[in-house]
Ligand SMILES: C[C@H](O)[C@H](O)[C@@H](O)[C@@H](O)C(=O)O
């Protein structure tokens with residue numbers, strides 16, 4: 001039987017949660033005085049939305065094959081992303097066989113190299129790539145993890161990211177990652193508060209439960225070193241994304257500075273095998289955390305993961321729901337996954353991309369068996385209004 005070809009590539013935008021999971025309403029833990037590189041400006045200190053963290057919104061990519069099968073994926077990208085999909089990338093995808101994902105990826109990457117390389121363009125290439133893998137799985141009637149070589153474990157185990165690691169422990173997660181609230185601009189008082197919060201949480205969860213801090217690019221080497229040294233007595237497992245993604249030299253220094261046994265992690269805002277090669281070869285971190293919706297998609301994450309494996313580094317993708325679950329379950333050097341607590345008070349498990357996807361699986365007691373449904377096994381929620389800003 002002839003291999004179907006791609007009839008059309010379409011792009012839509014959605015507001016309110018979804019893949020741009022920072023696009024939440026008021027009173028959500030994820031926008032409550034979290035330290036960022038903008039914290040040096042008091043007017044931008046309380047809320048990340050105040051400086052536009054949710055400015056892009058969700059991008060939905062749909063790819064329809066000649067046999068009528070439709071694959072889709074969601075990522076962060078909004079109207080800008082939709083334009084790049086329909087006005088630039090479509091030419092590399094439409095008319096191609098559904099199987100020729102590697103070639104389509106190479107043409108999308110090299111065809112945008114003059115203005116892409118990382119950032120929004122790689123978000124968009126990732127979205128198209130994920131939609132292509134969803135389509136291929138549906139055409140072949142197999143889950144994506146089977147297309148990637150099959151599972152190496154029966155189920156996934158998760159740590160939870162959110163304001164309440166104490167509740168996450170009760171829900172069966174293996175650890176809790178706290179957002180850091182105070183950046184260097186708030187001085188020694190801010191550092192004291194950061195350590196006091198960690199001390200309180202350690203008191204609540206007891207020994208043995210992982211506690212981590214996510215610093216979201218907000219620190220400098222000296223402050224991050226003081227935080228790590230101060231956090232040692234509270235058993236901080238890792239310090240995450242302490243510095244700017246471009247400060248490879250700073251990460252290498254921080255990794256030499258932190259107490260023995262404490263891990264340095266980063267990578268959610270890094271992209272492509274070349275970006276992660278820099279992190280790995282410069283000895284920046286122990287765990288890389290690519291977001292499969294931002295780093296180049298499954299096609300690129302396969303390459304990134306192999307490189308990390310050769311360096312003895314773990315790959316624990318930044319929370320990206322089913323898109324990372326289908327990958328993680330097939331990799332020996334991805335022993336656990338992240339689950340972002342998207343309930344406003346981080347007090348219950350809700351789907352990460354809520355309310356955009358139907359059948360989006362969530363961990364139960366901190367564990368999840370990836371469903372065997374074809375593709376990524378999710379559907380778009382018809383109640384979520386899709387806007388198609390650009391037509392061919
Ligand atoms: C909790 C962090 O501040 C970010 O919002 C989160 O998206 C990311 O850094 C993570 O690792 O989950």
Ligand SMILES: [Mg+2]
Nearest residue numbers: 214240241268
């Ligand atoms: Mg992070």
